[in-house]
Amino acid sequence: MFFVSDNASPVAPEVLDALARANEGYAMPYGADALMAEVRAKIREVFEAPEAAVYLVATGTGANALSLGFMCPPWATVFCHRHAHISEDECAAGEFYTGGAKLTLIDGPGAKITPAALAQAIAEATNPDVHHVRLGMLSLTNLTERGAAYTPAEVAELTALAKAAGMPSHMDGARFANALVATGATPAEMTWKAGIDVLSFGGTKNGLMGAEAVVLFDPAKAIEFELRRMRGGHLFSKHRYLSAQMAAYLKDGLWLKLAAQANASGQRLAKGLAAIPGVEVQAAPAANLMFVRMPRSAHARARAAGAAYYLMSSDDVTAGPADTPILCRLVTSWSTTDAEVEHFLALIRG
Numbered sequence: 001m002f003f004v005s006d007n008a009s010p011v012a013p014e015v016l017d018a019l020a021r022a023n024e025g026y027a028m029p030y031g032a033d034a035l036m037a038e039v040r041a042k043i044r045e046v047f048e049a050p051e052a053a054v055y056l057v058a059t060g061t062g063a064n065a066l067s068l069g070f071m072c073p074p075w076a077t078v079f080c081h082r083h084a085h086i087s088e089d090e091c092a093a094g095e096f097y098t099g100g101a102k103l104t105l106i107d108g109p110g111a112k113i114t115p116a117a118l119a120q121a122i123a124e125a126t127n128p129d130v131h132h133v134r135l136g137m138l139s140l141t142n143l144t145e146r147g148a149a150y151t152p153a154e155v156a157e158l159t160a161l162a163k164a165a166g167m168p169s170h171m172d173g174a175r176f177a178n179a180l181v182a183t184g185a186t187p188a189e190m191t192w193k194a195g196i197d198v199l200s201f202g203g204t205k206n207g208l209m210g211a212e213a214v215v216l217f218d219p220a221k222a223i224e225f226e227l228r229r230m231r232g233g234h235l236f237s238k239h240r241y242l243s244a245q246m247a248a249y250l251k252d253g254l255w256l257k258l259a260a261q262a263n264a265s266g267q268r269l270a271k272g273l274a275a276i277p278g279v280e281v282q283a284a285p286a287a288n289l290m291f292v293r294m295p296r297s298a299h300a301r302a303r304a305a306g307a308a309y310y311l312m313s314s315d316d317v318t319a320g321p322a323d324t325p326i327l328c329r330l331v332t333s334w335s336t337t338d339a340e341v342e343h344f345l346a347l348i349r350g
C-alpha cells in the first residue's frame, strides 16, 4: 500500500533488461550513441513530428528548467498555474535557468488554468513601460499537479491566447502518458497540434530509472537548447543509459501500457474511496493522482497497517477527534496491484 508517489515505484523489468543490454561494450558518449538515434526517430514517429529536436535529461526539473530557459528571456514572465510544479516544487530552478524571469501564477480548479483567468492575467501583465516585465511564455502541466487532465481542445484554447499575445507554450508532461491514457488523445493532438512548442516528456514516474525527454517541435533554435543543456550540467556523458531507458519505454507502446495500469489502479482507488461514507475525493481524478479527505480514524487504521502516503497538513492521525477530516494525496503507479488497492479500501471502510 504505497501511495506516496509514482516516482517511488520500481523500474519496469523491460527497462532494466534494456539497461543490462546497453551495458555491453562501448558506446559513443554525450548523446552520440546509436540508441539515441533510435529514440529520436521513435519520438518523431510517435508524435508525427518528423522535424522535432529531441534531447534527454535525467530529471523532470532539469527538463522544465531548461525548457523555460530556452523559451523565456530574463525580463519576461512565465504564465503558469499557482500549483504548477515549476512554481511550488523546483526551488526556483525555472527562474534560475531563465536568468531571473518572473512567474505569473494563475488560479483554476484541479490546477487547470481557465481561458478567462489566462486572458485576464495576460491583460494585466501587458504593459510596455520599461518598469514592467514582458510577456514571456505559457507553461501548462498535463496531467496537472491536482490529478486533472487537460483535453487537446482545452490546451488549444489556452495556447491560442498565448500565441495571440506573442508567447510560445510549454507543457510539463512529467505524467504525459497518464494524461494521454485519461483523455484518449494522440501525442500529436495533445502537443503541437494543440499549439505546444516544447514538451517535457516524462518517463521517471512511469517505469524508468531516471530519464525524461525534451521535445522541441520547432527545431530552428535547437543548438541553443544543446548549449544550455551542456552549460547547465545536464548533458550526460554515459548517455547510452538514458537512451536505453527511453528506447525501451517507447518500444511496443510500453509507456502507454504502464500508464494504463497506473490509471486503472487510480480509478479503482478513487471510485472505491468515493463510495465510502465520510470520505471526500476532491474533483474527479482523471488518472493516477488524487486528493482525498478522510476521517482521522481511517488514516490511523491505514497508517497502522503500513499504508504510506502524504498528508497535506501536519495533523497527527493518532491523536484528536476520530471524525476530523484530514486531506491526503494518493498516487498509484504502474506497479500498484488490485490487492493493494482493495486492502487499503477495506482499511478505510473500517
Ligand SMILES: Cc1ncc(COP(=O)(O)O)c(C=O)c1O
Residues within 6 Å of the ligand: 058, 059, 060, 061, 062, 064, 085, 086, 141, 144, 145, 172, 174, 175, 204
Ligand atoms: C508535474 C511534475 N513536473 C515535474 C516534476 C519534476 O521531476 P523530478 O523530481 O524528476 O525533477 C515532477 C515531480 O514530482 C512533477 O510532479
